[in-house]
Amino acid sequence: MPKVTYIESNGTEHTVDVAEGENVMRGALYNGIPGIEGECGGACSCATCHVYIAPAWWEKVGAPENEAETELLEGAAAPVKAESRLSCQIEVTSQLDGLVVHMPETQY
Amino acid sequence: MSDQTFKDYVQDPANPVPPNLPNQPASAGLPSHVPPELVVTQWPLNTQEFLAAPYQFMADMHNNYPPVYYGLDPVRSSWGLLKHADCLHVLRNADTFRNLEAVPFPRDKENYFFFIPQEIDPPHHRKYRNIVDPLFSPAGIKKLEGKIRGRVNELIDQFIDDGECEFTLAFGRTLPVSIFLDIMGLPQDMLFTFASWGDEMIHGGSPEVSGAALAKAVEYLTGAIEEKKRNPDDGVISLIAHAEIDGRKISDKEAFGFVCFLFLGGLDTVYATLNNIWAWLAQNPDRVQEIIDRPDTDIDKIIEELLRRFSVVQASTRFVMKDIEIGGVQIKAGDRVNTLLPVANFDPDVFPDPLTVDFDRPRKTTLAFTVGVHSCMGGHLARMEVKTALQEWLRRIPKFSIKPGEKIEYKAGGVIGPDKVPLVW
Numbered sequence: 001m002p003k004v005t006y007i008e009s010n011g012t013e014h015t016v017d018v019a020e021g022e023n024v025m026r027g028a029l030y031n032g033i034p035g036i037e038g039e040c041g042g043a044c045s046c047a048t049c050h051v052y053i054a055p056a057w058w059e060k061v062g063a064p065e066n067e068a069e070t071e072l073l074e075g076a077a078a079p080v081k082a083e084s085r086l087s088c089q090i091e092v093t094s095q096l097d098g099l100v101v102h103m104p105e106t107q108y
Numbered sequence: 109m110s111d112q113t114f115k116d117y118v119q120d121p122a123n124p125v126p127p128n129l130p131n132q133p134a135s136a137g138l139p140s141h142v143p144p145e146l147v148v149t150q151w152p153l154n155t156q157e158f159l160a161a162p163y164q165f166m167a168d169m170h171n172n173y174p175p176v177y178y179g180l181d182p183v184r185s186s187w188g189l190l191k192h193a194d195c196l197h198v199l200r201n202a203d204t205f206r207n208l209e210a211v212p213f214p215r216d217k218e219n220y221f222f223f224i225p226q227e228i229d230p231p232h233h234r235k236y237r238n239i240v241d242p243l244f245s246p247a248g249i250k251k252l253e254g255k256i257r258g259r260v261n262e263l264i265d266q267f268i269d270d271g272e273c274e275f276t277l278a279f280g281r282t283l284p285v286s287i288f289l290d291i292m293g294l295p296q297d298m299l300f301t302f303a304s305w306g307d308e309m310i311h312g313g314s315p316e317v318s319g320a321a322l323a324k325a326v327e328y329l330t331g332a333i334e335e336k337k338r339n340p341d342d343g344v345i346s347l348i349a350h351a352e353i354d355g356r357k358i359s360d361k362e363a364f365g366f367v368c369f370l371f372l373g374g375l376d377t378v379y380a381t382l383n384n385i386w387a388w389l390a391q392n393p394d395r396v397q398e399i400i401d402r403p404d405t406d407i408d409k410i411i412e413e414l415l416r417r418f419s420v421v422q423a424s425t426r427f428v429m430k431d432i433e434i435g436g437v438q439i440k441a442g443d444r445v446n447t448l449l450p451v452a453n454f455d456p457d458v459f460p461d462p463l464t465v466d467f468d469r470p471r472k473t474t475l476a477f478t479v480g481v482h483s484c485m486g487g488h489l490a491r492m493e494v495k496t497a498l499q500e501w502l503r504r505i506p507k508f509s510i511k512p513g514e515k516i517e518y519k520a521g522g523v524i525g526p527d528k529v530p531l532v533w
């Protein structure tokens with residue numbers, strides 16, 4: 001299974017296995033990792049799964065693919081940066097094995 | 109409030125005991141912290157005025173009601189919140205605003221159980237959601253798309269040649285029940301029985317009839333859990349019955365409270381949502397044409413906007429654990445607050461011109477499925493049902509209207525939806 005590393009805003013790291021086909025938001029929820037709320041369950045309608053993609057992964061992960069994510073990201077609570085994504089919109093694949101994401105201080 | 113023992117209450121789902129929360133019946137007089145000018149003497153979403161035009165009424169509440177009001181009730185008075193921001197605040201602070209006794213369903217105090225996951229607060233809450241979330245996640249529901257679409261078409265096959273149907277019975281009721289039976293691992297031959305329980309529960313006309321229907325459903329579900337314990341399959345009931353929590357086997361009460369809540373939460377909601385949307389479509393042929401003309405990729409935003417505009421769950425109720433100010437109003441530990449979800453979805457500060465169905469609205473957090481840790485577990489399933497229903501229906505029956513001489517009427521009840529939707533095409 002691909003591994004994903006989630007880094008809390010205080011620096012705490014969590015590396016876990018996430019099944020292919022799942023999304024990055026779910027990986028955090030299933031493993032009880034604090035820092036991602038994912039309250040709409042991945043419907044791209046809450047912006048509480050905001051993450052910053054680590055530089056090494058920018059290219060592979062890429063920018064939001066749909067307008068809905070771009071629009072909703074604007075409403076995220078923490079500062080939105082070029083490397084911001086909504087983690088429910090990132091599907092875990094073997095290409096993303098080793099992915100590192102940083103979580104913002106707050107999702108609300 | 110002198111009785112503050114609820115502050116020491118520790119929720120233990122393995123050994124459920126009633127939290128015995130204080131109530132504030134109207135007969136006890138107004139609590140001293142409640143300003144009289146904020147008092148409303150009746151639950152607004154049940155009045156004749158409301159039933160005459162529910163969605164108009166809820167949009168108008170932003171002009172006619174204090175944004176934070178105190179609603180008197182013979183049993184449990186409670187605050188009502190109308191503003192989007194206030195509702196988000198409450199729903200996203202699960203430590204201060206708890207879900208204890210969130211389901212107003214009388215239970216035997218000596219043999220208490222929780223409705224799961226709805227009445228379980230963090231930290232236990234997520235353990236239960238993790239049991240079933242993989243099935244209800246976008247990826248999980250995607251796998252069911254073909255099956256749901258097939259079921260939609262089978263239902264349409266049954267009445268399309270008649271040129272008419274009473275939508276709520278022919279489709280609004282049957283689709284969610286039929287999908288529910290599949291997901292739970294129950295036989296389709298229960299379709300008619302389940303549908304009539306649902307109908308008696310909503311339209312029974314008296315507490316006796318609805319209570320009796322619920323009792324039959326409860327008995328059946330209890331039997332089904334026992335059966336799945338002996339003969340596991342890949343349905344949700346079996347998954348729950350064989351689940352482990354913190355390394356121990358799930359208890360009978362937990363399994364029951366979970367399965368039972370899925371039955372309560374997953375049927376009438378989809379039913380009312382479909383009925384509302386189809387009543388609107390039937391009266392707005394130009395909007396139907398607009399949906400047909402839009403590219404397929406717009407379907408998700410169409411569904412999100414319809415769910416915002418026709419939210420059916422009236423409120424999320426939370427119990428207040430500590431004194432706090434909301435919208436400049438002092439709210440005290442021991443009070444209850446209702447976030448009026450459809451009303452918050454009509455907050456003009458967030459959704460200008462709120463009653464207009466506008467598929468191109470900027471995306472904002474909507475509350476149809478509530479927000480926070482308790483946001484709806486079945487949201488993706490519900491979206492998939494509405495989406496496939498809309499696509500297949502409009503493909504096969506693109507022109508339809510309300511049967512001449514018939515009127516759309518709303519009846520009082522927990523979820524907001526028209527009583528009958530007679531259609532012709």
Ligand code: HEM
Pocket residue numbers: 210224225226227237369370373374375377378381419420421423424425449475476477478481482483484485486487489490491
């Ligand atoms: C359009 C249809 C639906 C609507 C509008 C809806 C709405 C809601 C709302 C507003 C809540 C929060 C209640 C509260 O905070 O007090 C909720 C919770 C819930 N819903 Fe739905 N629901 C729908 C369909 C479904 C379906 C199909 C299922 C399952 C088969 C389901 C299962 C649940 C569960 C289990 C919860 C509790 C979640 C938790 O506490 O973690 N719902 N729903």
Ligand code: FES
Pocket residue numbers: 025037038039040041042043044045046047048049086087088089
């Ligand atoms: S979980 Fe809601 S937008 Fe990602």
